[in-house]
Amino acid sequence: MNSRKQQVINRAHQLFIEKGFQATSIQDILDYSGISKGTFYNYFSSKSELLIAIFTSLSQRIDQERNELLIGQDPSNKEIFIQQIELQMEFNQKHKLLTLFEEVFVSNDPFLKDFLNQMKMMYIRWIYNRLVDLFEESMRPFLLDCAIMFTGMLHNNIHFYFLAHPSLRDFRKVIQYSVNRLEGLVVDAAKHGEHLLTPSIWDKWLPGCPTFEEGFKKKLANSINELKMEIHDGKRIELLDFIQEEVTHSKIPRKFLIEAVLSSLENQQETGWNRKLDSLRDMIGRFFAGQEAI
Amino acid sequence: MNSRKQQVINRAHQLFIEKGFQATSIQDILDYSGISKGTFYNYFSSKSELLIAIFTSLSQRIDQERNELLIGQDPSNKEIFIQQIELQMEFNQKHKLLTLFEEVFVSNDPFLKDFLNQMKMMYIRWIYNRLVDLFEESMRPFLLDCAIMFTGMLHNNIHFYFLAHPSLRDFRKVIQYSVNRLEGLVVDAAKHGEHLLTPSIWDKWLPGCPTFEEGFKKKLANSINELKMEIHDGKRIELLDFIQEEVTHSKIPRKFLIEAVLSSLENQQETGWNRKLDSLRDMIGRFFAGQEAI
DNA sequence: ATCTATTTTATACCGGCAGTTCAATTTGTG
DNA sequence: CACAAATTGAACTGCCGGTATAAAATAGAT
Incomplete structure (x- = not known):
């Protein structure tokens, strides 16, 4: 990719982190990255497309960093899982990923919306696949439900924990707590044999991404x-x-x-x-x- | 309240449900509710203030309807709790409350943001208070964590369940499932004696709302x-x-x-x-x- | 019924926004 | 040098939220 274009992406991302997506005008981006309007629309067809470029780039980075922690390691090691989640959460915070996500999720641009939905799905699928690694094979039918609940629990825990302790940056504790509850959740769901969704839904949600x-x-x-x-x-x-x-x-x-x-x-x-x-x-x-x- | 003003609120709410907040221009509201721009700004100082009026009105309604289910009933009855949640979820869906919430949450208007934050807090506090009703007194120190996790679980469950089965309107099943998991969660947290937050944080979060x-x-x-x-x-x-x-x-x-x-x-x-x-x-x-x- | 005060209306206006167009200029390359 | 490609920047469109204001409609009190 054009290094100039990449620089615009970086600069714009920085502005989005500081001021938010909506509040950053294209003029701001032009001034900050030192290009002209013509060049901008030569690179991106719209502000949304720029945002998609940012998300795509970040998504690839976090995916790689996440998986690097797993090289040469036992995938069923819970400690590695916790480290991966910690990495993801720090990454989210550093790049204000969730904030940008929320801000833009309800958008008029249907293409952008689909794109973000798919990213959300891939995040859940990653969690699900890691749970498959972590727990016994017999638990698999319950692990999609558990992945969905775990992400909900985890994000809420982090949100309110940092609201209560804004000074702390201790993701670790919250993640450890959430993973502990997750373990209880899995055995509880399996014990009662209850389902909401079955993993077969992946064929519908992310077709062409064979598990x-x-x-x-x-x-x-x-x-x-x-x-x-x-x-x-x-x-x-x-x-x-x-x-x-x-x-x-x-x-x-x-x-x-x-x-x-x-x-x-x-x-x-x-x-x-x-x-x-x-x-x-x-x-x-x-x-x-x-x-x-x- | 002026009935004309109330009518503008209703009409605008209808438009927000159909098109979203951002996508609805003030001109749309003027046309749809048949008033002039001058009158609009006589009623509301901004579009945000109109939205706050809508949220306030809805919040009072749901609070009342929720509590009506409890009259003459045992507060520790889980069935009543499930019915209340069901009511809340149907209300959310009917009025697109969560969608509007998300759309507007990351906003430039700090007043609006504070307002929405407080509504979110009051929602968690309501859940927490109901959990205090539902579970034994000895569980109380863990119930704020559980309330936070429960809302996260529940909303994620509903979101993905309806994504998988768009035709169904069966909140009941998802809520029942989530409450079942909640029960496991409470005993699990209590068994391990683990905390993230303690209920004493309420003094900080919602001062002047004595529990x-x-x-x-x-x-x-x-x-x-x-x-x-x-x-x-x-x-x-x-x-x-x-x-x-x-x-x-x-x-x-x-x-x-x-x-x-x-x-x-x-x-x-x-x-x-x-x-x-x-x-x-x-x-x-x-x-x-x-x-x-x- | 008339006078007065308030509300409502209609319209023009402001600055800012995303996005388009295009002629002029700069830059890279053989 | 010459040619092609990339870049520039200003003018332009149409929309937005919000302001200002004069004229018209309405309501209330005497």
């Missing part, structure tokens, strides 16, 4: 963790981490690279290792087959 | 219920219900009327009844004393 990929990521992480348990060879650990990173975070994972790394790993055989490595290779093979089928 | 009144209402309801248990005389039940209604719902309860009713009740003595009636009279006396002290 099998998410399940795959979890299995991949487990498999790689198992392999790492049995070696203490820094180089091979790096290679395994690279595979995980490449498969889970690249938009288009480079198949040839991953296969090369797998081959390289196979050359250094050890007892019991070979079988697990084969199973990893199988899994990745099925993943690429599934991707190409789409 | 003793709320506690009084509960005690009054209990006392009146006890009295009603021992009689099956329709006329006296009506009189007791009148007292409860007058004290809890009138802005300025008419002391002389209540005293007259109490005297009338005392004339019809029965065994064991007199003592409880005296205690009721004492309680009401202290209430008025407290009110006058403010």
Whole structure:
């Protein structure tokens, strides 16, 4: 992307953080980023489109940062989950994401509204997928409800906690508390066997975003963790981490690279290792087959 | 209030429901309600002030309707609580209250913002007070947290449930589910003895809205219920219900009327009844004393 | 019925907004 | 240098919330 355009995005974002979206006029943006009106409308067709560019950029950043915490870690580790939420909340606060979101959500621009709705959905889906990682498979049918309730609880807790203690910046405590309640919530919902929604609704809400990929990521992480348990060879650990990173975070994972790394790993055989490595290779093979089928 | 002014309020509210607040121009309101610009600014100093008039009117209505469900009922009855929430949610939907709220919440008008913040607080406080009615006294220290989490859960549940089933209008199911989870939440929080906020924060959040009144209402309801248990005389039940209604719902309860009713009740003595009636009279006396002290 | 005071109306006006258009200018590139 | 692309900035449209005001309608009191 044009660096000038990127700079306009950054400057405008800064203004939106300070003054809000509605209260920032295009003239303000022109003055602050030192471009002319003609250039602005050359870059963006409207103020809304600029905002979408900002959200898209931020969304990619937080997604990446969030997932980086998971590299080489056990996805069922609650501590990692808490760290991810903490990261997300600090990110929200730093960039006034929720404020901008609320301000603009009820908008006359239907395109913008759809866009924000989808972002909201993807946020819930992320939480849901992480809950699938965190809890037993038998809980899965209840975890969409729990993800929805958890986000509601968490955001309300944060909102009112900071209203009561404006000076504190202690997200950690609120998140820990909310996650503790979440655990009770999951067992309670499962105990009573009650549903509101079932995870199958994802096909309707986010079609074309197959959740099998998410399940795959979890299995991949487990498999790689198992392999790492049995070696203490820094180089091979790096290679395994690279595979995980490449498969889970690249938009288009480079198949040839991953296969090369797998081959390289196979050359250094050890007892019991070979079988697990084969199973990893199988899994990745099925993943690429599934991707190409789409 | 001027009936013409009230009509403008109604017409404008209708437009806000249909098109939203921002998207409705003052000219729209003038055309739709058939007044001139001069008259509008004679009634309201700004568009925001008109909105505040709408919110104030609606807030009084929902408060009254909500409390009417409680007359002559046991405040610890969960079914009544569910009915109240159901009423509130249908009211919200009918008048697009939450939508208007969100749309306007991030506003440049600081007065409007404060006003809406206070409405939000009063909503949480109402939930909190009802939870105090519903659960054991020992749970009270955890009930503010639970009220905050419950509203978050409930609103998210409703939002996503209706997104999944747009045709259904079945608030009941979602509310029942949310209340079921709430019960688990309360025991869970109490079991772990964890806090985020303590109810003492109310002094800071809504100063001058003493919660003793709320506690009084509960005690009054209990006392009146006890009295009603021992009689099956329709006329006296009506009189007791009148007292409860007058004290809890009138802005300025008419002391002389209540005293007259109490005297009338005392004339019809029965065994064991007199003592409880005296205690009721004492309680009401202290209430008025407290009110006058403010 | 008449006089007076208030309310209502209609219209023009203000500054500011998002967005369009376009001719002139600058900049990058071979 | 020359040519194309990007950039500029001012003028313009139509809408907004809000102000100002003179004329007309209405209501109330005598």
